[in-house]
Amino acid sequence: MKNVPLAAVDHVDRAVLPIGTDYPPGHVLDWHEHRRAQFLYGATGVMVVDTAEGTWTVPPERAVLIPPATRHRVRMLGVSTRSLYVEPSAVPWWPATCTVVDVPPLLRELLLAAVEFEADYRLSGREGSIAALLLYEIAERAPLPFHVGMPASSDLARLCRAYLAAPDAEATNAAWAAETAMSERAFTRRFRAETGDSPAVWRTRARLLASLPLLRTASVSEVGARIGYASPAAFTAAFTRAFGMPPSRFTAGPAGGRR
Template sequence: MKNVPLDTVDHIHRAVLPIGTDYPPGHVLDWHEHRRAQFLYGATGVMVVDTDEGSWTVPPERAVLIPAATQHRVRMLGVSTRSLYIEPDAVPWWPATCTVVDVPPLLRELLLAAVEFEADYSLSGREGHIAALLLHEIAARTPLPFHVGIPASPDLAALCRAYLAAPDAGVTNATWAARTAMSERAFTRRFRAETGDSPAVWRARARLLAAVPLLRTAPVTEVAGRLGYASPAAFTAAFTRAFGTPPSRFATRDPLRASGV
């Protein structure tokens, strides 16, 4: 199924409902939730998924597992999605919070095949076997660290969401402490208690997450400068330490140059 609203097929008795959807650049799916768990794969582009608990950046050709009945918002940056909406009883092993995972070639091809199914596809033939194999493949995925936690307190959460929207290397712990009318020591202690990280470590990770969508349209050198790194090498080293892969893997490429023209 493609470009079909979930609520028109949610009643159908299938544990797995595959739906492919194309979104215009910059489209935002505002806060909502699904009765089913969702496997959201970005065949193209970058997605940013927010919940009350955190923010997950989904690089190209990765996916995010969203638990059932989880309020979330998704910002689409040039994205064509392939989603699986899954009955919670069929996946008792599903993570309790959103989780970004890799999508290897077999899983990608299964997803592409599944979105061609009709809503009431046969459970006993090829389509039913593909649906079952999809769940086996998803269960084997390894979580990827493309996320930051969001504090529960509204004032700290507001600071963090504003920073994610516009990362600024010039912001310090003292800056944030002043905005919350707290001493720097008290602010740092409270922030660490709610997130598990110091404010400085949290901001550094948020800046690296912000690099992922920027790399769609700008080279590594430009992204490093925009995010306040002293050099592209320093940015590359920090990005690789955080995510296990260099930023060049996500960088824009000139198709003519890549083809040798």
């Protein structure tokens, strides 16, 4: 199915509903939730998924697993998606929080085939076999670290969401503490308790996540400078430490992209 609203087919008696959707650049799917679990694959572009618990940045040709009944928002940056909406009873192993995963060639081809199905596709034969194999392949995926946690308290969450919208390498713990009318020590202790990271570590990771959409249209040198790194080497080293692969993997040039 292509460009079909989930609400129009959610009632169909199929454990897996595949839907492909094309979005205009910068499109935002505002806060919503699904009864079903969702496997959201970005065949092109970058997606940013927000929940109350955190933010997940999904590079091109990766996917995010969204648990059922999870309120979320998705920002689409040049994205064409291939989604699976899955009955919760069919996937008791589904993660309890959003999870970014790789999409190897076999899974990608199965997704591309599945979105050509009708909503009431045959459960026997090729179509039913593909739907079943999709779930086996998804269950084998390992999580990728493209996310930051979000503090539970509204004042800290507000600071973090503002920073994600406009990362600033010059931001300091002292400035953030002043915005919450706390001492720097008390602020740092509370921030670490709510996120598991110090504010400085959290901001560094947030800036690195913000680089992923930029790498679609700019060089590693340009992106590193834009997010506050003194040299391409420093940016590459920080990015590789955080995500296990260099930023050149995500550039649009011949050396970038999925390998």
